[in-house]
Amino acid sequence: MNKLTVVILAAGEGTRMKSFxxxxxxxxxxxxxxxxxxxxxxxxxxxKSYIVVGHDKKQVCSELSKDKxxxxxxxxxxxxxHALKQVERYLKRYKxxxxxxxxxxxLIQKQTLSNLVSxxxxxxxxxxxxxxxxxxxxxxxxxxxxxxxxxRGIIEEKDATxxxxxxxxxxxGIYCFSSPVIWDALKKIKSDNKKKEYYLTDxxxxxxxxxxxxxxxxxxKFEEILxxxxxxxxxxxxxxxxxxxLKNLMLNGVTIVDxxxxxxSSQAKIGTDTVIFPGTVIEGKTSIGKNCRIGxxxxxxxxxxxxxxxxxxxYIYSSSISKRVKIGPFSHLRPGTKVKEGxxxxxxxxxxxxxxxxxxxxxxxxxxxxxYLGKHVNIGAGTITCNYDGVKKYKTIIGDRSFVGSxxxxxxxxxxxxxxxxxxxxxxxxxxxxxxxxxxxARQVNKVKKKK
Ligand code: UD1
Ligand code: CA
Numbered sequence: 001m002n003k004l005t006v007v008i009l010a011a012g013e014g015t016r017m018k019s020f021x022x023x024x025x026x027x028x029x030x031x032x033x034x035x036x037x038x039x040x041x042x043x044x045x046x047x048k049s050y051i052v053v054g055h056d057k058k059q060v061c062s063e064l065s066k067d068k069x070x071x072x073x074x075x076x077x078x079x080x081x082h083a084l085k086q087v088e089r090y091l092k093r094y095k096x097x098x099x100x101x102x103x104x105x106x107l108i109q110k111q112t113l114s115n116l117v118s119x120x121x122x123x124x125x126x127x128x129x130x131x132x133x134x135x136x137x138x139x140x141x142x143x144x145x146x147x148x149x150x151x152r153g154i155i156e157e158k159d160a161t162x163x164x165x166x167x168x169x170x171x172x173g174i175y176c177f178s179s180p181v182i183w184d185a186l187k188k189i190k191s192d193n194k195k196k197e198y199y200l201t202d203x204x205x206x207x208x209x210x211x212x213x214x215x216x217x218x219x220x221k222f223e224e225i226l227x228x229x230x231x232x233x234x235x236x237x238x239x240x241x242x243x244x245x246l247k248n249l250m251l252n253g254v255t256i257v258d259x260x261x262x263x264x265s266s267q268a269k270i271g272t273d274t275v276i277f278p279g280t281v282i283e284g285k286t287s288i289g290k291n292c293r294i295g296x297x298x299x300x301x302x303x304x305x306x307x308x309x310x311x312x313x314x315y316i317y318s319s320s321i322s323k324r325v326k327i328g329p330f331s332h333l334r335p336g337t338k339v340k341e342g343x344x345x346x347x348x349x350x351x352x353x354x355x356x357x358x359x360x361x362x363x364x365x366x367x368x369x370x371x372y373l374g375k376h377v378n379i380g381a382g383t384i385t386c387n388y389d390g391v392k393k394y395k396t397i398i399g400d401r402s403f404v405g406s407x408x409x410x411x412x413x414x415x416x417x418x419x420x421x422x423x424x425x426x427x428x429x430x431x432x433x434x435x436x437x438x439x440x441x442a443r444q445v446n447k448v449k450k451k452k
Contacts (some may be wrong), residue, residue: 003096006046008037010076010103011054016230022056024103029241030265035107043110052083079197081189096177098444104228116217120176126212130174132220140170141201143216153205158194172225182350194288370394379407387412
């Protein structure tokens with residue numbers, strides 16, 4: 001019995017979330033809850049993974065459309081036992097182990113799951129429950145053991161007596177079952193309880209009645225089995241994840257000035273001696289090099305920053321920033337921006353789909369879109385690339401060592417050669433050859449003021 005199949009129960013309505021989004025698609029550290037569960041089981045290399053869906057199944061199926069999972073519909077949400085039963089027709093003749101998890105328990109660790117499965121096999125159990133000892137067991141099912149210590153069943157909070165409520169060993173909602181015997185036990189469960197639901201937890205006492213071995217592995221950390229039932233639980237999980245990520249970064253040589261006010265995605269990488277100041281959010285697959293200074297108040301998503309970069313109070317999306325670049329304060333780098341070594345994008349400047357060459361400066365109040373700036377280009381304050389005619393986008397190219405005065409408009413498509421000089425206030429509509437100077441503005445007229 002070495003085979004392993006995974007079943008994730010995710011059909012519950014998640015009423016307590018008070019949301020139009022299915023519960024398992026709510027995001028934790030930027031990833032849907034169900035993805036956390038899938039990532040935890042993946043290292044166990046299960047043969048097949050089934051996901052029981054019901055409420056808003058379309059959205060869940062479309063989120064996971066590229067994953068190797070099999071969706072099974074539970075038409076009516078009649079309880080967790082009824083949910084597992086939906087998979088019976090696929091696994092009736094399957095001889096092996098079934099790891100059952102809940103889609104709303106995202107922090108479970110792969111090591112705990114693999115320990116659970118090993119113990120299940122070693123003890124030759126029909127069911128092994130992942131349990132945990134906690135001080136405040138409120139709302140969880142309690143593990144009921146005989147005086148000998150033998151597990152006899154699980155009692156739900158709502159159906160427990162006051163005495164049973166004092167039990168501190170709780171059910172995580174994660175189990176390893178043996179097939180096919182689990183299907184015999186599920187046939188026996190009824191909905192004669194306070195919630196009028198078919199409880200999966202009742203299968204335990206039936207298996208025990210059938211003389212099967214039952215075990216519980218009480219070593220799950222409470223954090224791992226935190227179930228997300230409402231948005232307060234979600235915030236609690238978020239805090240745990242964030243704390244773990246930041247601690248790990250700090251232990252690996254990153255300074256986080258204020259961990260309470262710093263948010264870093266689990267997919268982000270940050271190099272040694274980089275300092276992250278408060279109010280900074282680093283999302284997605286961002287990679288930040290060594291010795292950078294990021295923040296305060298910066299937002300960086302899906303971007304690559306090399307070593308010795310400084311970012312102050314700026315937004316950076318899907319961009320790539322080379323060594324020794326300075327960004328901000330108050331810059332907005334939109335997708336496709338490449339800022340080369342030693343360049344600077346400063347106050348109130350916006351860039352999009354553009355390259356800013358090495359040593360170039362876009363220091364004040366500019367918009368650079370669909371442009372290529374060579375090396376050591378100086379862009380004067382208020383310069384704008386007019387890249388859009390209402391229908392199409394066009395390119396502006398500015399050669400190396402060109403000097404652009406303040407408040408210039410480049411009406412794209414336009415090509416400016418290297419070492420040019422563009423007079424302040426020009427609206428440039430034609431190409432400028434290399435080493436030329438261009439001025440395109442009305443001449444100033446000074447007239448004597450008329451007396452009134
Ligand atoms: C369940 C357990 C409880 C345990 C707790 C741990 C039962 C009866 N109780 O309670 O012992 O301590 O988890 O978090 O199982 N689901 C369906 N279809 C349904 C009903 C539920 O797929 O018709 C799924 C839910 O999406 C969820 C899981 O089953 O993933 C558990 O259901 P939930 O209603 O959250 O049970 P709890 O009250 O949390
Ligand atoms: Ca739950």
